[in-house]
Amino acid sequence: MDQRFASSLDGEPSNTRALSRRRLLGAATTLLLLPVIPRIAMAAQLLAVRTWPADEYTRVTLELDSELRAEHFTLENPHRMVVDIQGMDVNPALNELVRKVRPDDPYIQSLRVAQNRSNVVRIVFDLKQAIAPQVFTLKPVGNYKYRLVLDLYPKNAQDPLAALLKKNPQKMEEDPLARILEDIGRNPKGTGRATMPVIPNSVAPPIEAKIAPQPNNRRGRTITIALDPGHGGEDPGAIGKGGTYEKNVVLAIAQKLKARIDATPGMRAYLTRDGDYFVPLHVRVEKARRVKADLFVSIHADAFVRPTAGGSSVYVLSERGASSTSASWLAQKENAADLIGGVNLNVQNQNIVKILLDLSTSAQIKDSTNLAMRMLDELKNVYRLHKPQVESAGFAVLKAPDMPSILVETAFISNPEEERMLRSQAAQDKFAQALHSGINRFFAANPHLIASR
Incomplete structure (x- = not known):
């Protein structure tokens, strides 16, 4: 066939088709040799x-x-x-x-x-x-x-115990340990002689001595209660339908309880947080131990999927699993506070991990249960109970092996009626009064715990 009449499928002569193919290959080669220009990244919003x-x-x-x-x-x-x-x-x-x-x-x-x-x-x-x-x-x-x-x-962090003593100068005279630490603070390099206080014999009463069951401690050592208002800062905790934040309610109750404890002779309170900021779970435990707390009381306002759930509850640590499905659900929610609030995992160390994983002794859990039972008895006088018995679950914040530790759920913020109640200063004061009475009853019935510390 004459090439003049030969054509490609698109109607072009074959020689034209060959020329077009060479041009196409050349253009492709040129494109491959050109530098790749990345797409301009969009700035984060x-x-x-x-x-x-x-x-x-x-x-x-x-x-x-x-x-x-x-x-x-x-x-x-x-x-x-x-x-x-x-x-x-x-x-x-x-x-x-x-x-x-x-x-x-x-x-x-x-x-x-x-x-x-x-x-x-x-x-x-x-x-x-x-x-x-x-x-x-x-x-x-x-x-x-x-x-x-x-x-x-x-850069130079203040020790929690020093901060506690600074905020409680009126307790200094009745606390021999506080006076020793004050003298050390005045003479940090041993450049002067610190006066050693005379510790009253009543700090360690003889076994045969009969101690009357009274809330006030008159044995020469100040009882320290660590109060732990849950959540804070980036972690609001549970949020009621009316917009009430758990972190605000529990801080208000803790501050009212602190005022009552500080006004009690022989007692002082320490807040793991005294404002709206986030404190990791292990730091709460560590701070309580640094101030040599005799008790650890974590204060919360419960939430559940059903808005009809209500009432007060008290929890202790469990070594064998949760006492109920709701206790297990609550523990998982509270233990997730570090994820919400935001913890820098890069600074975690083995000591912190040990604190969180160290199982408390059976004696600690026994004392915690004893305290929790007295709290329930007092709470039922100011409000109804969610369950009449002490519950238990694996709360990370209760894993201090050397002090009785409880977690109090004052009421359900997810219940609209209880949310309104929790916003009331009168109700907050009643909860503080109940918790204060429970603490007094616990020490009156267990004076040996004061002497042993």
């Missing part, structure tokens, strides 16, 4: 900014729609912290972070935000004191998306 200032530390949280990397360093003269956040551009939402700095924040004086370079935002914190920062990210959990967390701890 800032969803919310939050700050939680407290004496112990200040937390700053940036919630975003994607995970980011951050680098940080500190500077002196004056004290500053610089944080570079990658994958982010300056936007109006960051101005909200500037406005959230409170004048009474013990660590942050002010902060500045600027675009350091393409896709990198720099935040400069002007500080009031030297800090030991922790910067970490959290993956989505609960209602939160990705979070970048900046925890500003003091």
